[in-house]
Amino acid sequence: MVLNSGVRLIYFRKTLNTEEKQKVKEVLSRIEGAEVLERKALDALGCHDNRSGDLIVSPLPGYTMSRAGSSGGQHGRFAEQNPILFFEGPGFKRGAVVAEANTVDVVPTLLHLVHVPPARTVEGKVITAALVAQ
Secondary structure (H helix, E strand, O other), X not given: OEEEOOXXXXXXXXXXXXXXXXXXXXXHOOOOOEEXXXXXXXXXXXXXXXXXXXXXXXXXXXXXXXXXXXXXXXXXXXXXXXXXXXXXXXXXXXXXXXXXXXXXXXXXXHHHHOOOOOOOOOOOOOOHHHXXXX
């Protein structure tokens, strides 16, 4: 299991058989306030199997899975972390499609466009593939 930004990624070892995998899914499906996304649903969302695992346990709206007692914050539930973003205006490429970006990349990108350096606490990177070269 991998803890990642408020969701739990589950990777099965090859030694688990189909019945054992189904048992894991059944147990995880009993978690109140969470949904379990299987490989088929993850593939439909465009999730890479080496990065998203075999199952994802994602909190439903109103619930959060946190790392109680540790530092850091949450950047949203699974659906909130994989939004479709549309940018329009000066500085953005027309019709650009960006294969990999995260919601935490929006703020650094907007700050870049207005020539404001991000605070050291700002996470993410500039989505350069969406920007007109300057």
